[in-house]
Amino acid sequence: MITTTSSSSGHCLCRNVRYRFEGPRTWACFCHCEECRRNCAAPIVAYIGVPLDGFRWQVNEQEGTEPAFYPSSQGVKRFFCNQCGTPMAFQAEHYPGEIHLYAATLENPQDFEPSFHVHYREKLSWLHLDDSLHRYPGSAPADPDQRI
Numbered sequence: 001m002i003t004t005t006s007s008s009s010g011h012c013l014c015r016n017v018r019y020r021f022e023g024p025r026t027w028a029c030f031c032h033c034e035e036c037r038r039n040c041a042a043p044i045v046a047y048i049g050v051p052l053d054g055f056r057w058q059v060n061e062q063e064g065t066e067p068a069f070y071p072s073s074q075g076v077k078r079f080f081c082n083q084c085g086t087p088m089a090f091q092a093e094h095y096p097g098e099i100h101l102y103a104a105t106l107e108n109p110q111d112f113e114p115s116f117h118v119h120y121r122e123k124l125s126w127l128h129l130d131d132s133l134h135r136y137p138g139s140a141p142a143d144p145d146q147r148i
C-alpha cells in the first residue's frame with residue numbers, strides 16, 4: 001500500500017488530455033501482458049491504481065470530460081488522447097471504483113514506485129530486469145491485502 005495522499009496530476013504528449021487526483025494511490029506495478037504491451041507499443045508498462053473518488057479527467061480544457069477510449073475487451077476502456085495518440089489509462093468493470101493510470105503520464109513519473117510485477121509469464125525474453133519485486137505469473141490477487 002502506498003500512502004501518498006497529496007494531489008497528483010498527469011498529461012498526454014500534447015497536453016490536450018490531463019487528469020488530477022487526490023488521495024491514496026492504492027497500488028503500483030509493472031504489467032507484462034501482451035494487450036498492455038501492444039496498447040502502449042512498449043516492452044513493459046507501469047501502472048498506478050487510483051480510486052475513482054477524487055479522480056478527474058480534463059480534455060481540451062473541459063473539466064470532467066472523458067477522453068476517447070478503445071474497448072479492448074468486454075467492459076474495458078483503454079483511454080487515449082485522440083490528438084496525439086498517447087495511451088492514458090485502463091478502466092474495467094471487473095475492477096469497480098478504480099482507474100489504472102499509465103504511470104509514465106504522471107506530471108512527475110519519478111514520483112512513482114512500482115512494488116510488483118503482473119503477467120510476468122508474458123515477459124519478453126530479451127527484457128532483463130534485476131529488481132527483487134514479486135513477480136505474479138498472471139494477475140495479482142484482487143484483494144490488495146492478499147498482495148505481497
Ligand SMILES: [Zn+2]
Nearest residue numbers: 012014081084
Ligand atoms: Zn495528447
Ligand SMILES: [Zn+2]
Nearest residue numbers: 031032033036
Ligand atoms: Zn496488462
